[in-house]
Amino acid sequence: MAATVALLAALDTKADDAAFLRARLRAHGHDVTVIDVGVLGAPGLDPDIDRSTVAARGGVELAQLRERRDRSTAVATMAAGAAAVVAELVGAGRADAVLAIGGGAGTTIGSAAMRALPLGLPKVILTTVSSGDTAGYVGTSDIVLFPSLVDVAGINRISAVTYARAADALSGMVSGARDGGQQVPDRPLVAATMFGVTTACVMRAKERLEAAGCEVLVFHATGTGGRTMERLVAEGLVDAVLDLTTTEWADEIVGGILGAGPHRLEAAARAGIPQVVSLGATDMANFGPPASVPREYADRVLYRHNAENTLLRVDAHEAGRIGRAIAGKLNAATGPATVLIPTRGVSALDVDGGPFDDPEARAALAAALLADLDPDVVRVEELDLHLNDPEFADLAASRVLAQIEEKTMLPRHTTGAAR
Template identity: 35%
Template sequence: MSRPKIAVLATLDSKDDAARFTCGVLRDAGAEPWVMDLSLRPHDNAGADIGGAALAKASGVTWEELAAMERSQAAETMIAGGTKSLLQKFETGDLSGVIGVGGANGSTVFCAMMRALPSLFPKVMVTPVAATAAVQWYVAESDIAMFPTIGDIVLNRITKAVMENAAFAVTGMATSWDKRRIRTEDHQPLIGVSSFGNLQKSVDRITKWLEARGYEVMHFHASGPGGKALENLAGQGELTGVIDLTTSELTDLLTGGVYSAGDGRLRSAGAAGIPQVVVPGAIDHTNWWVGECPERYKSREFYQYNVEILLMRTNAEEMAALGQMMAERLNDAKGPVTVMIPTQGFSQHIIRETQDIDGNAIGSWLQPETDQAFTDTMRQHLTHGRIVELDFHINDHEFADACVEELMKSLEP
């Protein structure tokens, strides 16, 4: 097998030494580096396989025009040209991995480019920002492996060790990627299931029956990144079907909660024509960090789930809005859609008492009339697919079994 070719993303005007060191380690590890210089300004350092002039041209401007831009605009332009060039290299099969070495600005550019590559393709970022709370912003829904440099990117025995680890890691990943590309083994079809801890009984039951029927199952925890990953893999054609049991990220999108997966939720599987069974699982609450609920919501009903998470009970107006939002997204689907509604409750929290913001008990989480607003609005707006109401709780095994059987109608008619 030939040496895997690995793209090295760097700004040679400021990180020339680090880029050269990384390239040397890659060669020692058995890889062939291909250097992309994403510097935003002209400089005299050589050594790039593709540099600013070519990348600017790929984004539709001259190198002189890019260099004259304000820094943030120049970065966006370089991201466009760099992504186009990187994808061209990938699509020809001439690339087996990518590694970036940079600080905060470099990481913004490099990670944006890496996010355009498909899941499972080797992506490694060596950066001091890997140790910050902002890491989720850089990684988003992708599978970039982040290596914290411990110190800033200046060559010394500590940072060299980090770069060596990262370079050998991406070489190993790239070698594995190349082997997978030429393998001809058949895989079991993969079903995506969105999950949450308070729906675990149903998740486990669904998984058991899908696996018994010969499917692989992948769970996506509905805390934001999970929903993004589900949409990402569905859009890439990795999923054969979806049981979207936990659509609560849409509640957080509606209200501004901390577990939103963004506006792309409940879109990609439909666009790809993948069969979907969709459930209003856990849409009966918004997630807030304890102590950070916005002032406008403090008169609402709550339940403190743990030391970090405060749950806010969804009201009837929000339930109606969610019914319309979900229906409109599902109407755009190109494949089969069934909305399964458990009339005895959308989450395990029906056994809880609601509380005011200070923790005083004020009522019951079980509010059938509130939840009915979702069902009524869904019926008004859904024009593609069908709605099935079942007189069970979402965690009842009868409901979980029905979800599997409904998906099988599309996959095994």
Template identity: 40%
Template sequence: MTGDMVTPKIVLLGTCDSKLEEVLYLRERIVERKSCSVLLVDVGRNPCQHNLIDVGSTELLDRVARPSPEGADTSLPLPRAGYIKHMTLCASLYVSELFKSGAIHGIISMGGSNGTSIAAAVMRNALPVGFPKLIVSTMASGNIRPFIEETDIAMMYSVVDIAGINSILSQILSNAAGAIIGMIPSYMTHLSKPVRTGETKRIGITMFGVTTPCVDTIRLHLESKHKYEVFVFHATGSGGKAMERLVRERKIDAVLDVTTTEVADELVGGVLSAGPDRLATAAKAGIPQVISVGACDMVNFGTLDTVPAKFNDRQLHEHNPTVTLMRTTPKECSRIGEFISKQLRVHVAKPDLVEVILPSGGVSTLSVTGGAFENHEADTSLFDAVESGLAPTGIKVVRSARDINDPEFAILLAESLVALIQRQNSL
């Protein structure tokens, strides 16, 4: 590129002590396109000398002089697990500094389990959603959730092991080079757009299949009447975490947490937990949020044969061939309500910008009158726990007679959030 145009720079993370040949091959495939430069950063355990390595592992550790996690042993040589943790910390800090300075425009890596673990953690820790990220990995054909979590990392399966260049791996690495280069123009175009003025509010909403009618009504209402931009998150564990990540990245201005079902999975042992910190992020941020208890009548499992034996006597519902739902009991619902209220009580920064609205007519399509999960005792236990837990906080709690998917309940949620946003604007 010439003139005033910036040549995009791609960070290439590699464990050069074990994958140098392959890393250099990938580097060459990027450079030969002559559209992007490469910053090769060695995150290998053992120092590797090569004139094409821009930042060696020893230099990286020296350059990023930061306190190590409390109790961490950083004396050299580190055991494998210790090295991975320490290198991840150092590389994350370094890449974060590069990003904040505007020096980089994409990141790519390749490797086995160790290299993938380091690269994925660096991408998650140091870079925001929307920044081009790609990993070629031997691990990409299995369970990749631990690597991706709630981010937008793209993963490409290496098919063969990353152990020497051959006709298969060379084509895959060439494709990977083309893929990361192809992401850059879109990202650069995004950077060139005018800075957002803040006039259009960005709203995060959580949804499940059994709360879809509610969320669809809310989305259409907020988009058409109030001209808000709406982001809907599937409450599958990663969905809740993704929404909260975007709150931390200041890409969401207000939250309508319709579907808090991930709390049920966290407490009872389902497969769609968003972790023990769910509901804390928006409360800490002090942004307007309306919370409900959508799909807290259920815990999620996979196929019917994956439901733990300890739940054999429980009320189960086959949602589809791959998803089995278990009805929450009154005791479990009480715990869910206590969790929700505690998270808000402990973390809320601005109680007057938070409101909880409870649908006593049913918290999902299954728990309405005549539904498969109808259980008024359980729902009442849930509502009572939320109300009692929030009584001393100043957070407004409303109980509606309608079910969660009633259009009027959906409008109530939407307009309640609008009122909180207007209150924030008037402060």
């Protein structure tokens, strides 16, 4: 049975481009459902799903959009409508992949239609805006942005090449998705969070978990990484979480550039899956080059991590707010939850004599967390260790394994070094 590709294009301005791509995909043996997301001009190609349908699904009649002649409203409406139409097609098994084309507006509409689609379903946008800050388009999805090189404005000797390659790439993705791709063993899947300054801990814990038969996904806790992990947990793809690097909450509280938003740490709690959480890199908030650091932090402890990244050492007050925020999220846990507090430091910079060595801030973080955690919901262990100590990593891995096996071997609160 042939695969079906949903092709989104504004057929008043991109009809020739859409026709070329449709022909290329058909040559690969795929069926193509053309969805018109244009508004003003007459379509130059007959669509399978017309623009009136898309606009109505976005909550506004097409005639009203034309009367308003407001580009922003039109793009937002067609984006919402395209998302609804494509989700319905995929849900009904009538689309095996999605391809969108365009500049800024076409990419906005196409990405809106793709971001909530399942992981692994092929999604490609042939776009003029494939470089620069594309986070708003891609979000936490696996959308592929394919550069058009020239504007999406007809077929020429350059666009013919890039269009063909985009269609060929999507066709390959579809073939791979339909044959199942490489099979991997069915093992417990653990999601872990890591930062450069917590790598020693997380990689050792990963080795221990893999040796015990788990598969481990490591997410870089840079905002997008945390949100992506939360999404996969929410979609039911993860069996347990080793959330040792909760640094994104530091950025969220202090105003750094790598916050993951106010819903970080919620997915595992709602899903009821085992979670072992710690305070990795919560001693720091991230900013860009030194000139980008807000003026109110000019007299604070700063560390130039590299030319593009300046780290701010959070103070005791901020540390307390971070601790309370983490506690509030974990108190909503509906499954096994354990917090490990390393009292000797939470990052490679937060060590004895290190640039972020601040016993007062460490104590404030732990005190706020302990004061606000509900002991009937979350198990707590204070450990006379540094987060990057091998013993800490080993204990974290053992707690995940114990929770996966549904053991209740831990007391509600213990103090002292791990054994």
